[in-house]
Amino acid sequence: MSDAPRRVSFGEAFVAVDVTSRAPLYAQVIAQMEEALRRRVLQSGDLLPTERQLCEGFGVARSTLRRAMGDIEARGLISRTQGSGTRVEGAAAIQHHPETSHTLFELIAASKREPSTDVREFSWTHADADVSSVTGFPIGARLLHIVRDRYASGVPIASFENYVRPDAVVFDEETLTRGSIEAEFAGNGWAADRIEYKLTAVVLDDVLAGSLQMSVGTPALREHRRSYRGGVYYNIGINTYHPINHSITGVVDGMDPARG
Numbered sequence: 001m002s003d004a005p006r007r008v009s010f011g012e013a014f015v016a017v018d019v020t021s022r023a024p025l026y027a028q029v030i031a032q033m034e035e036a037l038r039r040r041v042l043q044s045g046d047l048l049p050t051e052r053q054l055c056e057g058f059g060v061a062r063s064t065l066r067r068a069m070g071d072i073e074a075r076g077l078i079s080r081t082q083g084s085g086t087r088v089e090g091a092a093a094i095q096h097h098p099e100t101s102h103t104l105f106e107l108i109a110a111s112k113r114e115p116s117t118d119v120r121e122f123s124w125t126h127a128d129a130d131v132s133s134v135t136g137f138p139i140g141a142r143l144l145h146i147v148r149d150r151y152a153s154g155v156p157i158a159s160f161e162n163y164v165r166p167d168a169v170v171f172d173e174e175t176l177t178r179g180s181i182e183a184e185f186a187g188n189g190w191a192a193d194r195i196e197y198k199l200t201a202v203v204l205d206d207v208l209a210g211s212l213q214m215s216v217g218t219p220a221l222r223e224h225r226r227s228y229r230g231g232v233y234y235n236i237g238i239n240t241y242h243p244i245n246h247s248i249t250g251v252v253d254g255m256d257p258a259r260g
Contacts, residue, residue: 005045005046005047005087006043006045006046006047007046007047007049008041008042008046008047008048008049009049010049010053010054010056010057011057012041013032013036013041013042014032014036014054014057014058015032015057016057016058016059017029017032017058017059017060019059025058025060025064026060026064026065026067026068026071027068027215028058029058029060029064029065029068029069030068030071030072030215031215031217031218032058033068033072033077033078034072034214034215034218034243034244035218037077037088037244038218038219038243038244042088043088044088044089045087045088046087046088047084047085047086047087047088048078048085048086048087048088050085051065051066051086069086075155075213076089076154076155077089077244093244093245093246093247094107094108094111094113094152094157094245094246094247095107095246095247095248095249096246096248096249097248097249097250098197098199098223098225098248098250099195099250103180103182103183104150104157104158104180105117105150105179105180105183106180108150108152108157111152113152113153113155114152114153114154115150115151115152116150116151116154116177117148117149117150117151117176117177117178118148118149118151118177119146119147119148119173119176119177120147120148120149120211121145121146121147122144122145122146122173122176123144123145124142124143124144124145125142125143125144125145126140126141126142126143127139127140127141127143127163131143131163134224134238135163135236136226136233136236137163137165137233137236141165142165142166143163143164143165143166144162144163144164144166144169145161145162145163146160146161146162146163146164146176146181147159147160147161147162148160148162148176148181149211149212152245155245156211156212156213156242156245157241157242157245157246158212158239158240158241158242158246159208159211159212159239159240160181160237160238160239160240161237161238161239161240162181162235162236162237162238163235163236164234164235165233165234165235167234168185168190168229168234168235170184170185170187170188170189170190171184171188181235181237185227185234185235190227190229190234190235191229192227192228192229193228193229193230194227194228194229195225195226195227195228196225196226196228197223197224197225197226198223198224199221199222199223199248200221200222200224201219201220201221201222202219202220202221202222202240203217203218203219203220204216204217204218204219204220204240208220208240212240212242214242214243214244218243219243220240220241220242220243221240221241221243221246221248222238222239222240222241223237223238223239223241224236224237224238224239225237225238225239
């Protein structure tokens, strides 16, 4: 017999909206819901407070709350059933380990969800000072610039930006809608024998917030991932991960106790 779902009290996850803020009240409610999901304060299966409790707690009208909840429900993060209340439905995050060769495309498929890709940019460019500073390619280098959004059964997981040197371009735009760029490299003589990666924290701007279906200003994790083959640096991926639907995990074995 399964346990009854946990009923979350308002104070566990939320606070009243800021009526002095320039942000619309419904947007503040959405942002608080997203933050509670991101921090795992809300777990799949939890029941939210009643509509009346949420309105009183946030200090908003019923129409404002329903607008916010409708947005969140449309993204599959909650479900509302007459007589049962509002249930958290967020699917388990896609987990990956940056130090392994498993691609995010493969991990989504392994989770029994359908991986898909929207290629938003696929064009040739020459590195200016800003691109050179971010990527490490020399100013003036001819590069293929690619921007893709990755989904798991329609749910946003990550937004990828790549700069690729010309001789490593072994694919076309349509190919990238069907699989991973890493698989295309590996299958055409450009399997990486060295990966350098760095993780940083960012806040989502308008473009990334739209791609990941989150609020502008939401904190997220970004990975800069450089690929090498035979000492040749041929690709950088600038990957921004969804703060709820994706997580990075790892295990450290055999640690030296003397290291503290």
